[in-house]
Amino acid sequence: xxxxxxxxxxxxxxxxxxxxxxxxxxxxxxxxFPWYQQFPGKGPALLIAIRPDVSEKKEGRFTISFNKSAxxxxxxxxxxxxxxxxxxxxAASFDRGSRLTFGEGTQLTVNP
Amino acid sequence: xxxxxxxxxxxxxxxxxxxxxRCDPISGHTALYWYRQSLGQGPEFLIYFQGTGAADDSGLPxxxxxxxxxxxxxxxxxxxxxxxxxxxxxxxxxxxxxxxTQYFGPGTRLLVL
Numbered sequence: 001x002x003x004x005x006x007x008x009x010x011x012x013x014x015x016x017x018x019x020x021x022x023x024x025x026x027x028x029x030x031x032x033f034p035w036y037q038q039f040p041g042k043g044p045a046l047l048i049a050i051r052p053d054v055s056e057k058k059e060g061r062f063t064i065s066f067n068k069s070a071x072x073x074x075x076x077x078x079x080x081x082x083x084x085x086x087x088x089x090x091a092a093s094f095d096r097g098s099r100l101t102f103g104e105g106t107q108l109t110v111n112p
Numbered sequence: 113x114x115x116x117x118x119x120x121x122x123x124x125x126x127x128x129x130x131x132x133x134r135c136d137p138i139s140g141h142t143a144l145y146w147y148r149q150s151l152g153q154g155p156e157f158l159i160y161f162q163g164t165g166a167a168d169d170s171g172l173p174x175x176x177x178x179x180x181x182x183x184x185x186x187x188x189x190x191x192x193x194x195x196x197x198x199x200x201x202x203x204x205x206x207x208x209x210x211x212x213t214q215y216f217g218p219g220t221r222l223l224v225l
Contacts, residue, residue: 102154
């Protein structure tokens with residue numbers, strides 16, 4: 001059962017552009033929504049996370065937008081750089097310390 | 113400080129064999145998680161330990177999979193009678209008690225021939 005759906009599957013942007021990745025969830029009991037970045041041969045690393053009591057969170061060039069009524073959240077990468085080329089996963093969990101349910105991933109390529 | 117480490121980094125085995133995968137969490141982290149990641153997919157939850165006990169093992173696919181964490185630190189994922197469909201990257205993560213952030217290791221790439 002796929003509880004977190006992610007799109008697009010792949011994304012190509014030019015250096016300096018904005019990368020946008022979207023996720024939708026089904027279970028309204030989810031209350032923690034992180035984004036992870038994964039480079040080839042490495043484990044996922046936390047990028048940024050949000051809880052449903054806020055609609056937006058920004059950390060540097062990375063912003064999460066959260067729409068609780070639509071059960072959707074998105075990652076925006078401003079001024080995308082070639083070093084941002086990686087696979088990005090959205091995820092969700094029910095409470096502190098519980099399992100993460102991941103989306104299918106988005107392979108981002110930022111061209112120089 | 114040291115992150116989550118996993119050994120071996122790669123494991124090739126034959127169908128039907130038994131394998132053990134090891135995870136060393138970040139020192140002091142009480143929570144430990146195992147996930148499995150198939151090629152081109154997101155990680156899928158297998159089991160979660162809080163201390164020495166399995167708090168949630170609902171992600172284990174069948175009784176060929178078993179995990180232990182006898183002293184509340186290092187964990188071992190054990191797979192009996194391996195099948196080709198078990199081929200994947202097995203990821204371990206840890207977090208401090210009650211914290212949301214899970215820190216992942218580099219994974220063990222298991223290939224069952």
